[in-house]
Amino acid sequence: MIRSMTAFARGEHDTGWGRLSCEIRSVNHRYLDVTLRLPELLRSSEPVLRERIRARCERGKVECGLRLDRTGGGGLTLELDQATLAQVLEALAQVRTELGDAADRSDPLDVLRWPGVIREPDSDPDTVGAVVAALVDEVLTAFVAHRELEGAQLRKLIEQRLAAVEAIAAEVSQQAAGLVEALRTRLRERAQSLATDLDPGRLEQEVAMLAQKADVAEELDRLRAHVTAMRQTLDAGGAVGRRLDFLAQELNREANTLASKASGADVATRAVDLKVLIEQIREQIQNLE
Numbered sequence: 001m002i003r004s005m006t007a008f009a010r011g012e013h014d015t016g017w018g019r020l021s022c023e024i025r026s027v028n029h030r031y032l033d034v035t036l037r038l039p040e041l042l043r044s045s046e047p048v049l050r051e052r053i054r055a056r057c058e059r060g061k062v063e064c065g066l067r068l069d070r071t072g073g074g075g076l077t078l079e080l081d082q083a084t085l086a087q088v089l090e091a092l093a094q095v096r097t098e099l100g101d102a103a104d105r106s107d108p109l110d111v112l113r114w115p116g117v118i119r120e121p122d123s124d125p126d127t128v129g130a131v132v133a134a135l136v137d138e139v140l141t142a143f144v145a146h147r148e149l150e151g152a153q154l155r156k157l158i159e160q161r162l163a164a165v166e167a168i169a170a171e172v173s174q175q176a177a178g179l180v181e182a183l184r185t186r187l188r189e190r191a192q193s194l195a196t197d198l199d200p201g202r203l204e205q206e207v208a209m210l211a212q213k214a215d216v217a218e219e220l221d222r223l224r225a226h227v228t229a230m231r232q233t234l235d236a237g238g239a240v241g242r243r244l245d246f247l248a249q250e251l252n253r254e255a256n257t258l259a260s261k262a263s264g265a266d267v268a269t270r271a272v273d274l275k276v277l278i279e280q281i282r283e284q285i286q287n288l289e
Contacts, residue, residue, distance in 0.1 A: 001237050003289040004150030005029065005060035009143035013135050017041065017128075018070035022135050024053075024143045028287060029061035037065040044125050045132045052133065056140050058239040059289045066132065147289065154284050155234055158244075161277045161284075162227050165251070168270050168277070169220050169227075172258070175267055216258050216267070223254045223274075241288035248282040 005028045012021035034053050036046055053062055230247045233240045255278055259271035 001148045002151040002155055002234060002240055003144070003147035004154055004287050005147070005241070005289050006150060006287060007143050007146035009139045009146055011135055011139040011142065013131065015068075015131050018068050020131065020135055021067045021069070022064065022139045024062065024064045024136075024139050026057070026060040026062040026143075026147075029059060032057055032059055033061045035061070035063045037063070039066065039068045041068060042066055042128065042132055045129050048129060048133060049136055052136055052140060056144055057289070059241060064136070066136075151288065154287055157284050158234065158281055159231070161281045162230060164277050165274060165281075166224065166227055168274050169223050172216065172267055172270050173220050175270075216261050219254045219258045219261070223251060223258075226251045226254065239289045241285060244285045244288060245282065248278060248285055251278045251281070 005026055008023070008025045010021070010023045012019055014020075032054065034050055034057075036049060038046060038049075049064060053064060226247050230244060230251075233243050233247065252275065255271055255274040258274065259268060
């Protein structure tokens with residue numbers, strides 16, 4: 001399946017250290033750019049998480065954030081380190097004595113924020129890493145599923161426009177079939193308006209040269225070939241964004257050539273319609289992984 005580069009997923013687990021939540025989101029990017037936001041307790045899991053994300057994503061700016069809410073889940077109780085707390089309070093008393101009346105009253109919350117006052121829960125790194133990896137894998141699965149769902153919608157839009165490109169190519173091909181006779185008629189009418197007799201041999205030479213310059217059969221063949229290649233790429237699935245973007249550029253090149261060789265207003269108009277469709281295809285491709 002093809003995947004979009006934009007998606008979002010979220011999940012959470014209750015652990016022995018609190019409620020662990022994970023959010024993964026991504027937007028378009030030329031390459032894969034992974035950003036992690038982790039609390040200090042989970043910092044050791046960063047290399048493993050990066051590898052897990054890289055294994056499931058190939059393009060996009062991916063942001064993965066984990067949050068540990070110590071007030072919820074897991075039956076966590078706040079535990080103070082009494083020895084450290086006593087040292088901090090003693091130090092505060094000395095500071096008040098030195099400052100006298102200038103000393104501000106201490107805020108208990110400031111005391112709790114002092115490193116070591118609140119005792120960190122005992123946590124084995126392997127156990128923490130396993131819990132974090134399990135949650136991230138779960139969220140990654142939902143995240144990739146969201147990407148695939150978006151990708152399926154983008155594929156429908158692209159295929160609709162590819163069908164419209166083929167329809168225009170078939171229409172222009174039919175118009176081109178009568179090109180030679182139309183050029184011959186035009187040259188005769190011009191000669192008649194100038195009251196000039198045309199040598200039949202010279203007329204055919206002029207018609208042949210003009211027809212060669214206005215012949216768009218080769219461009220239409222390449223246009224159809226690129227459409228077929230895009231469909232095959234969509235069927236192959238995976239990270240197809242770069243290849244599809246290249247094929248869209250080739251489609252646009254053929255549409256430009258078709259417009260420059262157009263010998264009539266109808267063909268010129270359809271060439272512009274082609275360019276509009278191709279630009280719409282490119283806009284959708286920019287969202288694909």
